[in-house]
Amino acid sequence: KEKVEITKAQRALMKVIVDAYNRHKIPQDVAKKLLQDQYSAEENFLLLTEMATSQVQVLVEFTKNIPGFLSLNHEDQIALLKGSAVEAMFLRSAQVFSQKMPNGHTEVLEERIRKSGISEEFMTPMFNFYKSIGELHMIEEEQALLTAITILTPDRPFVKDQQAVERLQEPMLEVLRKLCVLQHPQEPQYFARLLGRLTELRTLNHYHAEMLTSWRMNDHKFTPLLCEIWDVQ
Numbered sequence: 741k742e743k744v745e746i747t748k749a750q751r752a753l754m755k756v757i758v759d760a761y762n763r764h765k766i767p768q769d770v771a772k773k774l775l776q777d778q779y780s781a782e783e784n785f786l787l788l789t790e791m792a793t794s795q796v797q798v799l800v801e802f803t804k805n806i807p808g809f810l811s812l813n814h815e816d817q818i819a820l821l822k823g824s825a826v827e828a829m830f831l832r833s834a835q836v837f838s839q840k841m842p843n844g845h846t847e848v849l850e851e852r853i854r855k856s857g858i859s860e861e862f863m864t865p866m867f868n869f870y871k872s873i874g875e876l877h878m879i880e881e882e883q884a885l886l887t888a889i890t891i892l893t894p895d896r897p898f899v900k901d902q903q904a905v906e907r908l909q910e911p912m913l914e915v916l917r918k919l920c921v922l923q924h925p926q927e928p929q930y931f932a933r934l935l936g937r938l939t940e941l942r943t944l945n946h947y948h949a950e951m952l953t954s955w956r957m958n959d960h961k962f963t964p965l966l967c968e969i970w971d972v973q
């Protein structure tokens with residue numbers, strides 16, 4: 741039986757990541773607005789856009805606190821942020837949505853999202869992902885590390901120094917692996933299940949890109965920050 745122990749240095753790394761993850765939250769008034777009275781599809785979409793804009797701001801702040809990130813080549817920093825923005829947003833949304841929302845709110849939010857002009861073909865994979873995250877009952881350390889690991893994916897488009905990104909991602913993967921063994925001793929496959937979610941996340945990128953095109957066709961407006969990070973002209 742492997743004796744798994746998290747070293748002091750690994751505990752310190754985990755603390756930095758978790759503090760950054762918890763420090764940056766989107767303003768609850770924005771999320772609460774979604775739960776208030778009935779909105780039209782246009783108003784719903786505007787709310788989700790406002791929320792997504794906050795999420796991107798939170799993501800950038802969180803990323804800046806990942807040890808070593810700001811020492812990467814600047815173009816690579818941008819490439820990692822743009823390459824992971826949708827995945828990190830959906831991962832965080834699923835984590836927050838499945839945790840923070842008291843019962844009944846999930847249905848209300850589900851209704852809002854359904855009514856915001858997001859096509860059914862995107863809703864299904866989105867909610868499947870949300871449910872698969874909820875079933876994992878991740879502790880905040882696992883959530884924060886998994887988000888950092890998503891951002892530090894070396895093979896994003898246009899990343900020049902992939903080795904430098906791997907050197908940052910590998911220690912995170914090792915801490916997460918140990919954490920999973922310690923937190924879920926009866927479930928040796930738990931770490932593999934977490935990484936499997938990252939594969940599922942990548943498929944959401946594809947759906948999201950399709951959605952952007954259809955939203956553009958229906959003349960949906962996005963904020964400058966979302967246009968920048970999602971490569972919308």
Ligand SMILES: O=C1N(Cc2ccc(-c3nnn[nH]3)cc2)c2ccc(Br)cc2C12CCN(S(=O)(=O)c1cccs1)CC2
Pocket residue numbers: 765766771785788789790791792829830832833834836837849853856858866867869870948951
């Ligand atoms: O908005 C979402 N929500 C609700 C949501 C998100 C975050 C918080 C929250 N609270 N505190 N911190 N975070 C609460 C509710 C949610 C929940 C689960 C999954 Br899976 C995904 C989502 C999206 C993500 C963005 N898209 S989007 O398609 O990119 C789009 C952008 C513009 C218009 S539509 C819609 C679905």
